[in-house]
Amino acid sequence: DTGVSQDPRHKITKRGQNVTFRCDPISEHNRLYWYRQTLGQGPEFLTYFQNEAQLEKSRLLSDRFSAERPKGSFSTLEIQRTEQGDSAMYLCASTMAGELFFGEGSRLTVL
Amino acid sequence: AQTVTQSQPEMSVQEAETVTLSCTYDTSESDYYLFWYKQPPSRQMILVIRQEAYKQQNATENRFSVNFQKAAKSFSLKISDSQLGDAAMYFCAYRSSGGADGLTFGKGTHLIIQP
Numbered sequence: 185d186t187g188v189s190q191d192p193r194h195k196i197t198k199r200g201q202n203v204t205f206r207c208d209p210i211s212e213h214n215r216l217y218w219y220r221q222t223l224g225q226g227p228e229f230l231t232y233f234q235n236e237a238q239l240e241k242s243r244l245l246s247d248r249f250s251a252e253r254p255k256g257s258f259s260t261l262e263i264q265r266t267e268q269g270d271s272a273m274y275l276c277a278s279t280m281a282g283e284l285f286f287g288e289g290s291r292l293t294v295l
Numbered sequence: 296a297q298t299v300t301q302s303q304p305e306m307s308v309q310e311a312e313t314v315t316l317s318c319t320y321d322t323s324e325s326d327y328y329l330f331w332y333k334q335p336p337s338r339q340m341i342l343v344i345r346q347e348a349y350k351q352q353n354a355t356e357n358r359f360s361v362n363f364q365k366a367a368k369s370f371s372l373k374i375s376d377s378q379l380g381d382a383a384m385y386f387c388a389y390r391s392s393g394g395a396d397g398l399t400f401g402k403g404t405h406l407i408i409q410p
Contacts, residue, residue: 188339217397226299226386226400227340240397275340284398286332286340 188287190276196293197266204262205290209278216259217284218251219275220244227275233259266294297322297389301401308377309409315362316372316404318387326392329363329370334403335383343385346370348392374406382408 189208197203209216214235219227230249231241235256245251248266253259263270271294277284298321308314320329331343346354346363353361358375374381384405388398 219397224402226301226388226402227398229397229399232397277340283342283345288337288339 188276188278188285190274190287190290192290193288194291194293196295198295199268200265202262202264203266203292204260205274205276205292207259207261207276207278207287209258209276210285213278213280213285214256215279215281216253217277217279218259218261219277221273221275221289222271230261230274263292266292268294270294297324297327297391297399299387299389299399299401301387301404303404304402305405305407307407307409308374310377310379312377313373313375314377314406316374316385316387316406318370318372318401320368320370320387320389322368322389324391328390328392329361330388330390330398331359331361331370331372332386332388332400333381333383334386340386344372377408379408379410382406 191206217232218230221227229242230245231251233253236253248264251261273289273291275289277286300319327348329346332340333343334340344354344356344359360373362371384403386403387401390398
């Protein structure tokens with residue numbers, strides 16, 4: 185296991201389309217986090233899972249966003265009816281306790 | 296809510312010299328964790344150093360050390376003997392000690408290493 189992996193690395197879509205990102209955490213990690221990072225900003229917390237349970241959601245996560253972590257393994261982040269303001273890097277991180285290990289991110293561009 | 300402020304959008308240092316990146320934070324909690332993360336261009340974010348608020352001793356990891364001033368709510372990162380590979384965005388981050396809250400990040404400091 186080489187770390188947290190995210191797919192796709194880049195996604196270009198037209199406004200109004202739906203997109204889905206996948207995150208595969210480090211296998212023994214029970215906690216998984218999603219962050220959003222826009223240009224010139226630090227990452228902003230979106231949501232987190234402990235095993236399969238989604239325990240916290242940021243107010244940044246509008247109704248168009250949904251995240252799942254079936255069976256407590258990989259996670260998906262879906263954005264419906266994308267808007268130009270959704271353009272950002274979406275980062276996934278996992279941990280057992282303490283240090284967060286980040287993936288390389290999925291960059292979304294909404295035209 | 297906690298906030299993290301990095302007042303230096305960009306810093307530049309000569310190779311082999313020492314540079315200090317500043318970070319201040321605001322919290323009403325007494326127990327928490329502070330972190331510095333490094334994000335190289337198009338690479339994933341990696342942990343540089345962490346500090347537990349209950350520890351008075353400043354954390355050190357090889358060429359990286361922190362100056363943690365709890366009363367002043369300040370947490371600066373010192374990089375000694377700067378190397379070209381240190382060039383990256385550096386983010387200061389805060390986490391509550393209780394629960395599993397996500398990290399609160401600052402806006403970052405872009406560190407440039409001059410050869």
